[in-house]
Amino acid sequence: MTEPTRREQLDQEPTHHEEHIVSPKVYGLIFGALLIFTALTVGASYLELGIFNPIVAIAIAVTKAVLVILFFMHIKYSSRLTKLTVAAGFFTFLVLITMTMTDYISRAWGLW
Amino acid sequence: MSTATIVKLPPQETASLPKRSYLNSEYGLKSWLLTGDHKRIAILYLISITFFFFIGGAMAGLIRLELLTPQSDLMATDTYNKVFTMHGIIMVFLFLVPSVPATIGNFVIPIMVGAKDLAFPKVNLLSWYLYIVAGIFTISALVLGGVDTGWTFTTPLSTHYLNTHVITAGLGIFIAGFSSIFTGLNFIVTIHRMRAPGMTWFRLPLFCWSNYAASILMVLGTPVLAITLVLVILERAIGIGVFDPAKGGDPLLFQHLFWFYSHPAVYIMILPGMGVISEVISTFSRKRVFGYTAVAFSSVAIAVFGFFVWAHHMFIMGVSNYSALVFSLLTMLVAVPSAIKIFNWAATLYKGSITFETPMLYAFGFMGLFTIGGLTGVFLGSLGMDIHLTETYFIVAHFHFVMVGGMLMAFLSGIHFWWPKMTGRMYPEALSKLAALTTFIGFNLTFFPQFIVGYLGMPRRYAAYPPEFQVLNVLSTAGATVLGIGYLLPMLYLTWSLKYGKIAGSNPWQATGLEWQIQSPPLTENFIETPLVDHEAYDYEWLAHQTEHEVQTVG
Amino acid sequence: MDSHVIATQPVHDAHEAHAHAPYLRHHFETVEQQREASSFGMWLFLLTEIMFFGGLFTAYLIYRNWYYPAFVVGSHQLSIVLGTINTAVLICSSFTMAMGVYSAEMKRRKALVGWLLATIILGGVFLGIKADEYHEKWEKHHVPGLNFSVQDFTHPTDAEPALPLDMAQKTQVYFSLYFAMTGMHALHMVIGISILLVLVVKAWGGAYTAGHMTTIENFGLYWHFVDIVWIFLFPLLYLISRHQ
Numbered sequence: 001m002t003e004p005t006r007r008e009q010l011d012q013e014p015t016h017h018e019e020h021i022v023s024p025k026v027y028g029l030i031f032g033a034l035l036i037f038t039a040l041t042v043g044a045s046y047l048e049l050g051i052f053n054p055i056v057a058i059a060i061a062v063t064k065a066v067l068v069i070l071f072f073m074h075i076k077y078s079s080r081l082t083k084l085t086v087a088a089g090f091f092t093f094l095v096l097i098t099m100t101m102t103d104y105i106s107r108a109w110g111l112w
Numbered sequence: 113m114s115t116a117t118i119v120k121l122p123p124q125e126t127a128s129l130p131k132r133s134y135l136n137s138e139y140g141l142k143s144w145l146l147t148g149d150h151k152r153i154a155i156l157y158l159i160s161i162t163f164f165f166f167i168g169g170a171m172a173g174l175i176r177l178e179l180l181t182p183q184s185d186l187m188a189t190d191t192y193n194k195v196f197t198m199h200g201i202i203m204v205f206l207f208l209v210p211s212v213p214a215t216i217g218n219f220v221i222p223i224m225v226g227a228k229d230l231a232f233p234k235v236n237l238l239s240w241y242l243y244i245v246a247g248i249f250t251i252s253a254l255v256l257g258g259v260d261t262g263w264t265f266t267t268p269l270s271t272h273y274l275n276t277h278v279i280t281a282g283l284g285i286f287i288a289g290f291s292s293i294f295t296g297l298n299f300i301v302t303i304h305r306m307r308a309p310g311m312t313w314f315r316l317p318l319f320c321w322s323n324y325a326a327s328i329l330m331v332l333g334t335p336v337l338a339i340t341l342v343l344v345i346l347e348r349a350i351g352i353g354v355f356d357p358a359k360g361g362d363p364l365l366f367q368h369l370f371w372f373y374s375h376p377a378v379y380i381m382i383l384p385g386m387g388v389i390s391e392v393i394s395t396f397s398r399k400r401v402f403g404y405t406a407v408a409f410s411s412v413a414i415a416v417f418g419f420f421v422w423a424h425h426m427f428i429m430g431v432s433n434y435s436a437l438v439f440s441l442l443t444m445l446v447a448v449p450s451a452i453k454i455f456n457w458a459a460t461l462y463k464g465s466i467t468f469e470t471p472m473l474y475a476f477g478f479m480g481l482f483t484i485g486g487l488t489g490v491f492l493g494s495l496g497m498d499i500h501l502t503e504t505y506f507i508v509a510h511f512h513f514v515m516v517g518g519m520l521m522a523f524l525s526g527i528h529f530w531w532p533k534m535t536g537r538m539y540p541e542a543l544s545k546l547a548a549l550t551t552f553i554g555f556n557l558t559f560f561p562q563f564i565v566g567y568l569g570m571p572r573r574y575a576a577y578p579p580e581f582q583v584l585n586v587l588s589t590a591g592a593t594v595l596g597i598g599y600l601l602p603m604l605y606l607t608w609s610l611k612y613g614k615i616a617g618s619n620p621w622q623a624t625g626l627e628w629q630i631q632s633p634p635l636t637e638n639f640i641e642t643p644l645v646d647h648e649a650y651d652y653e654w655l656a657h658q659t660e661h662e663v664q665t666v667g
Numbered sequence: 668m669d670s671h672v673i674a675t676q677p678v679h680d681a682h683e684a685h686a687h688a689p690y691l692r693h694h695f696e697t698v699e700q701q702r703e704a705s706s707f708g709m710w711l712f713l714l715t716e717i718m719f720f721g722g723l724f725t726a727y728l729i730y731r732n733w734y735y736p737a738f739v740v741g742s743h744q745l746s747i748v749l750g751t752i753n754t755a756v757l758i759c760s761s762f763t764m765a766m767g768v769y770s771a772e773m774k775r776r777k778a779l780v781g782w783l784l785a786t787i788i789l790g791g792v793f794l795g796i797k798a799d800e801y802h803e804k805w806e807k808h809h810v811p812g813l814n815f816s817v818q819d820f821t822h823p824t825d826a827e828p829a830l831p832l833d834m835a836q837k838t839q840v841y842f843s844l845y846f847a848m849t850g851m852h853a854l855h856m857v858i859g860i861s862i863l864l865v866l867v868v869k870a871w872g873g874a875y876t877a878g879h880m881t882t883i884e885n886f887g888l889y890w891h892f893v894d895i896v897w898i899f900l901f902p903l904l905y906l907i908s909r910h911q
Contacts, residue, residue, distance in 0.1 A: 024766060045906035335715040
């Protein structure tokens with residue numbers, strides 16, 4: 001039975017990823033998209049969309065954030081572990097919000 | 113010797129400490145204060161948390177002395193408030209949270225995974241300095257006149273109604289939080305990235321698993337406490353209106369944010385202790401931990417569930433009934449992974465060759481006391497019982513069973529277990545057994561009466577109480593005295609053993625972890641050559657085989 | 668089974684091309700291991716930052732639902748022009764930072780220094796505009812705790828609807844959150860710029876263009892994260908029901 005060398009084991013780790021250089025063209029495209037989305041979100045806030053106003057604003061912000069994370073922060077080219085780390089952060093944030101909201105949503109319902 | 117023992121020391125006449133080790137590689141204060149060596153940082157941490165433990169312990173002594181009589185006669189009531197607040201702050205943030213991870217964890221985790229150091233040695237040192245700064249802030253709050261919010265900083269009491277040093281203490285905790293974040297971050301990266309060849313995840317000792325789980329909680333939970341304290345400080349200093357009901361804020365939001373950290377913090381404190389117990393139970397029953405995978409994953413499960421249950425600290429504070437129901441149900445879930453651990457440890461003992469060395473005695477103490485503490489937690493997690501029991505001495509007894517009976521026992525168990533590795537010398541066996549026994553008796557005498565007195569209705573955080581509770585309180589104070597002796601003893605004999613203890617040799621317990629296969633005290637670089645791991649954790653047959661082989665080659 | 672107590676492997680393994688790179692710290696086996704460990708460590712740190720700001724966002728979510736009218740008028744007190752300019756400035760600075768990372772990867776020392784300087788200037792512009800906005804809030808008595816008056820909301824001088832006194836008081840919650848959130852963000856910017864100043868000096872000396880650029884990469888991650896926080900703060904604070 002042969003044991004893996006340290007190097008082989010490191011290669012199998014989920015932290016492992018090949019270095020990937022993102023080209024300036026991609027950066028430029030993302031940069032343009034971010035500016036366009038900024039204009040869009042300002043414009044959308046002046047439209048009467050009712051309940052959809054905050055939804056559109058959040059959707060655009062999330063899109064922008066995802067673009068930054070994927071390309072400027074190289075997550076698209078990163079290891080599975082790094083992707084999981086980012087996901088864990090947002091998951092825990094959602095836990096904080098949803099579990100807190102269970103209280104705030106139902107507080108006015110009174111006693112059973 | 114009449115009792116069975118597995119201790120195997122080198123012949124004392126010829127034995128000597130290794131010529132070169134992390135302790136004598138460099139000399140001078142500077143070589144310690146600027147060190148990047150995880151073992152030296154662990155020692156720095158050990159010294160500092162012991163210092164704060166005894167300050168916090170002195171506070172506890174004052175509390176018990178005041179409660180000897182029903183009247184508030186030893187100190188003024190507001191002084192009493194300050195004393196129990198400082199006791200809580202120091203014990204929680206400056207002792208329990210860093211206790212096992214920052215001392216034992218720092219020392220053994222890199223060795224257990226087969227690395228030369230933690231991934232970020234400088235960050236590790238920074239973590240210790242932050243801890244010291246936090247300690248200075250906390251001590252200044254104490255010296256300048258104290259703080260009397262309770263360790264929970266309840267708003268609007270802390271933001272509007274007190275004229276004590278809330279900001280100083282708050283900053284101290286804020287900084288201590290970052291110290292703990294950096295420790296956790298370092299552990300996670302080290303366990304992911306620094307393992308030796310062949311050291312797969314399921315060959316890791318369970319101590320690594322439980323510290324890994326605790327580290328996740330440190331990294332994800334602590335920042336929420338940090339921002340909450342920032343808001344409290346801003347509200348107190350300049351009067352912004354996030355928690356202030358007069359301006360439209362909700363004091364309950366503070367509780368949500370505070371307990372979002374402080375409930376997982378309980379698991380930050382207990383999980384590393386559980387890791388120690390896994391190591392000790394296995395070593396002294398000569399068996400692989402029963403259900404290794406289940407125990408490993410139960411650590412992670414406790415960490416994950418830990419984020420879903422915080423509002424059970426708030427049942428009587430006016431949270432919605434429906435939400436309380438959800439949190440109560442989820443709270444019951446945490447009992448499952450905790451029980452998995454307890455049952456698996458019990459099953460490990462079954463048909464094992466058990467010996468009763470000091471670490472094992474502490475571990476037995478842990479198992480019994482933690483089980484009682486955990487089960488009373490289930491009482492408190494159920495909605496109806498909680499209304500009767502919360503804010504009484506019942507809850508005080510409950511968390512002291514978990515934190516002192518559980519965590520402190522585990523810490524002492526671990527300190528005794530790894531002491532030969534850290535210093536190269538054995539502690540005195542008979543005296544340490546006496547200390548373990550004293551601690552156990554003192555602990556029960558101190559805290560068991562508090563269950564009863566709490567159930568009868570004595571509220572916590574008051575300097576005076578009705579005279580009919582005096583008998584139980586006197587028992588408790590007497591117990592605290594015994595407990596205090598139980599803690600002073602190790603302090604004394606461990607110091608003594610630094611010079612006069614027997615030479616331990618590399619593996620006095622015949623344990624299987626990688627840390628036991630190198631010299632004690634270890635070299636600065638831990639391993640001369642990178643180890644190659646080809647066996648599971650707790651493989652005693654492998655160890656026996658090794659020992660035989662060693663004898664053959666030497667002889 | 669191998670029977671050595673701790674079996675060892677040859678120290679010089681076949682592909683140890685970078686083994687003696689000067690920036691490889693002693694406890695790491697390979698350069699990749701070091702690079703991936705520090706990148707992972709940085710991401711874990713950003714995880715804590717998510718939760719740090721997460722607490723503020725949670726508070727925002729709850730109070731916005733409770734005191735929506737107060738949040739609307741509060742939001743209308745902010746200058747949308749300055750807010751939009753600042754968003755654009757910060758996105759530009761993220762772009763220059765990304766280009767800085769690219770220059771380091773390409774080992775172009777002067778380009779790296781240039782892009783970093785551009786990032787510093789853009790960060791400074793952002794903070795300048797922010798300071799101007801804070802100053803305006805102070806003059807209008809919109810700083811809760813220190814200098815606050817509900818006058819503008821109970822008796823508005825512009826087209827805004829007047830709020831009943833009770834709800835007008837709640838604008839303090841909005842402004843508290845505004846200052847807490849943008850203040851924490853600005854603090855991160857100040858820290859970022861301070862680190863950048865050090866990095867520029869080191870980059871000029873060629874520290875990051877000789878093959879080892881983890882520091883620049885990790886700082887880039889931090890800077891982009893601060894940008895992302897603003898990407899959320901902008902619509903949440905500036906753009907509440909602008910159509911009303």
